[in-house]
Amino acid sequence: MLAETICAAVSAAGLGIAALTAYRKRFLAAARITAYALVPVGLVMTGLVEWVSGIVFKPTVWIGFGLLALAWLLFMTTRAVERRSLGASGKPAKKVKGERPRRPSPRPPPHLPSAPLQPARSPSPPRAGSRRPPRPGTTSPTSRPSSRSTASDARGPVRALGHEIGRTTARMLAC
Numbered sequence: 208m209l210a211e212t213i214c215a216a217v218s219a220a221g222l223g224i225a226a227l228t229a230y231r232k233r234f235l236a237a238a239r240i241t242a243y244a245l246v247p248v249g250l251v252m253t254g255l256v257e258w259v260s261g262i263v264f265k266p267t268v269w270i271g272f273g274l275l276a277l278a279w280l281l282f283m284t285t286r287a288v289e290r291r292s293l294g295a296s297g298k299p300a301k302k303v304k305g306e307r308p309r310r311p312s313p314r315p316p317p318h319l320p321s322a323p324l325q326p327a328r329s330p331s332p333p334r335a336g337s338r339r340p341p342r343p344g345t346t347s348p349t350s351r352p353s354s355r356s357t358a359s360d361a362r363g364p365v366r367a368l369g370h371e372i373g374r375t376t377a378r379m380l381a382c
Contacts (some may be wrong), residue, residue, distance in 0.1 A: 210251075210256050210257070210260045211251045211256060211257070212255060214247035214248060214250065214251045215247070215248065215251070217244075217247045218245065218246075218247045218248040219246075220244075221240060221241070221243055221244025221245075222241065222244045224240055224244075225238075225240040225241040225244060226236045228240055269368050
């Protein structure tokens with residue numbers, strides 16, 4: 208009963224606003240407001256508001272929704288566990304229809320380095336006024352050998368990076 212009264216009041220207010228909008232010669236906006244204002248009355252007349260309010264205010268309905276959510280959660284969890292685990296006999300679990308078999312990742316032969324290969328870059332000439340040294344491994348006509356440590360040192364890339372960070376920090380603190 209309360210829901211129907213609220214819907215009727217909202218519709219009456221909407222129709223009043225639509226009348227004021229039409230009075231200001233904004234007929235398109237007034238027609239749109241009228242359409243929105245008639246929706247609550249239409250929902251009440253079809254009985255949809257009573258049905259929804261009956262669902263919302265009954266605890267047994269909410270318990271039912273909770274049980275449905277729990278069933279869905281259990282179903283999805285068991286499917287995920289079944290796909291990731293092995294059976295009791297040590298064999299892989301049953302294959303699910305449409306699932307692709309997993310392929311092992313390709314590993315490099317033992318005589319090749321294990322570091323991933325990086326694509327070759329074409330050397331770019333330094334910009335005018337640029338003081339940044341060229342990248343290690345690249346050459347340009349204006350570049351000269353640098354005393355900086357690079358990743359190709361015997362110390363390794365991580366140690367070289369640590370030294371570079373240390374020098375940069377020292378320069379910043381000196382300013």
